Amino acid sequence: MLVGHGPMIGSVRRVLLLLPTGTYRAGDFVLAAARLGVEVVVASEHRQAMAASMEGRALVVPLHRPEAAAEAIVAFAADHPVDAVVAVDEQGVQPAAMAAERLGLVHNPPPAVAATRNKVASRRALEAAGVPQPRFRVAGTGDDLGRLAEEVGLPCVVKPVSLSASRGVIRADDPQAAVAAGRRVRAILDQAGEDPDGPLLVEHFLPGAEVAVEGLLHGGELDVLAVFDKPDPLDGPYFEETIYVTPSRLAAAVLHEVHALVAAAVAALGLTEGPVHAEVRVGPDGCRVVEVAARSIGGLCSRALRFGAGVSLEELILRHALGLGLEGMQRELRASGVMMIPIPRSGVLVEVRGIEAARAVEGIEGVEITVTRGRPVQALPEGDRYLGFLFARAPTPGQVEAALRQAHACLEVVVDTPR
Numbered sequence: 133m134l135v136g137h138g139p140m141i142g143s144v145r146r147v148l149l150l151l152p153t154g155t156y157r158a159g160d161f162v163l164a165a166a167r168l169g170v171e172v173v174v175a176s177e178h179r180q181a182m183a184a185s186m187e188g189r190a191l192v193v194p195l196h197r198p199e200a201a202a203e204a205i206v207a208f209a210a211d212h213p214v215d216a217v218v219a220v221d222e223q224g225v226q227p228a229a230m231a232a233e234r235l236g237l238v239h240n241p242p243p244a245v246a247a248t249r250n251k252v253a254s255r256r257a258l259e260a261a262g263v264p265q266p267r268f269r270v271a272g273t274g275d276d277l278g279r280l281a282e283e284v285g286l287p288c289v290v291k292p293v294s295l296s297a298s299r300g301v302i303r304a305d306d307p308q309a310a311v312a313a314g315r316r317v318r319a320i321l322d323q324a325g326e327d328p329d330g331p332l333l334v335e336h337f338l339p340g341a342e343v344a345v346e347g348l349l350h351g352g353e354l355d356v357l358a359v360f361d362k363p364d365p366l367d368g369p370y371f372e373e374t375i376y377v378t379p380s381r382l383a384a385a386v387l388h389e390v391h392a393l394v395a396a397a398v399a400a401l402g403l404t405e406g407p408v409h410a411e412v413r414v415g416p417d418g419c420r421v422v423e424v425a426a427r428s429i430g431g432l433c434s435r436a437l438r439f440g441a442g443v444s445l446e447e448l449i450l451r452h453a454l455g456l457g458l459e460g461m462q463r464e465l466r467a468s469g470v471m472m473i474p475i476p477r478s479g480v481l482v483e484v485r486g487i488e489a490a491r492a493v494e495g496i497e498g499v500e501i502t503v504t505r506g507r508p509v510q511a512l513p514e515g516d517r518y519l520g521f522l523f524a525r526a527p528t529p530g531q532v533e534a535a536l537r538q539a540h541a542c543l544e545v546v547v548d549t550p551r
């Protein structure tokens with residue numbers, strides 16, 4: 133299936149995309165592949181209702197069992213050679229690395245990817261390399277969380293080892309609160325289908341501003357594609373992601389430190405190829421790594437980024453995986469931002485009012501509500517979905533932030549809470 137005519141002469145290339153259930157990004161990756169004239173094979177856990185053009189090009193793999201998934205991909209590739217294996221989201225990165233390694237394609241070392249998938253393994257790898265990060269302890273079920281909280285220094289953050297999107301990440305200001313947070317995190321793990329008796333992380337709470345760094349690795353070299361400021365303070369007790377604005381308004385010297393820190397963290401973890409998404413706290417004593425993931429920014433947030441002459445982040449990722457050129461792919465000069473619309477409380481989504489008014493705000497380029505009416509929604513720390521996304525572009529970061537706030541203020545989210 134040839135989706136379009138791209139820049140390549142000769143045989144059509146084929147990319148295998150790993151699509152986790154519930155990913156927001158299938159469409160953006162498929163579109164990017166079409167723009168490059170690359171054939172797409174989709175590997176996911178369920179045979180999904182893909183577009184008719186995808187028929188016969190879908191593969192069912194158990195993403196939660198990376199070894200089995202990698203084997204299935206390698207077997208498929210024996211009959212239908214692929215030129216790249218790309219995970220569109222976090223849940224696919226491990227099988228993608230394992231399959232691509234066996235097929236001799238661009239990949240991260242699987243052990244490095246495994247370290248990013250487990251927050252304890254990440255902390256240990258960063259610690260071994262002396263990369264600045266919060267003091268931490270690992271808590272088993274028998275451990276006294278109150279004591280561990282005092283050891284790392286209060287306030288602290290209690291978090292699960294395996295979840296994402298701030299799910300189950302809770303700040304505690306005293307030992308009793310740390311014990312209570314631990315209980316709540318274990319209940320959230322249970323609800324998420326993860327082991328509620330597994331280890332938890334207890335970390336010192338890092339005060340200060342937070343930035344997200346979007347990067348692309350090439351032969352171990354880190355290219356920083358964008359640094360996003362998160363202008364809403366992230367002081368807890370829950371850490372809702374809301375507004376991201378790029379370019380960062382931090383001083384050049386601080387940004388230099390952020391770049392160096394992420395490069396050191398990536399090297400410590402052993403990542404060498406493809407997208408990285410890192411979070412860094414910029415505190416009074418310098419920059420510290422919150423975490424590094426071997427994937428690009430989540431949700432629909434990548435739509436805030438445009439490179440060269442209107443190239444998407446997904447296209448950059450595919451170009452890298454296929455060994456195509458990346459010259460001239462600087463982010464556009466305009467400031468840009470996205471707001472992940474928070475879920476105000478748990479219940480059933482009745483409707484979102486004011487969407488047209490939000491769209492009409494100067495600088496707003498998109499309003500996407502991603503939860504369907506009548507669906508259950510969950511607020512943090514239990515929740516794991518966003519209500520939707522607002523996108524803005526403007527001459528300056530300050531104007532982008534103002535547009536996002538103004539558009540958000542137009543929205544009225546009606547949630548029916550069962551009593």
Ligand SMILES: Nc1ncnc2c1ncn2[C@@H]1O[C@H](COP(=O)(O)OP(=O)(O)O)[C@@H](O)[C@H]1O
Binds near residue numbers: 291299
């Ligand atoms: N030690 C910490 N100090 C301060 N804030 C933290 C700390 N750990 C996590 N956070 C906050 O919680 C958010 C989510 O935590 P993180 O470890 O990145 O987990 P997730 O995988 O859910 O994103 C971070 O972006 C940050 O704002």
Ligand SMILES: [Mg+2]
Binds near residue numbers: 297411
């Ligand atoms: Mg994070």
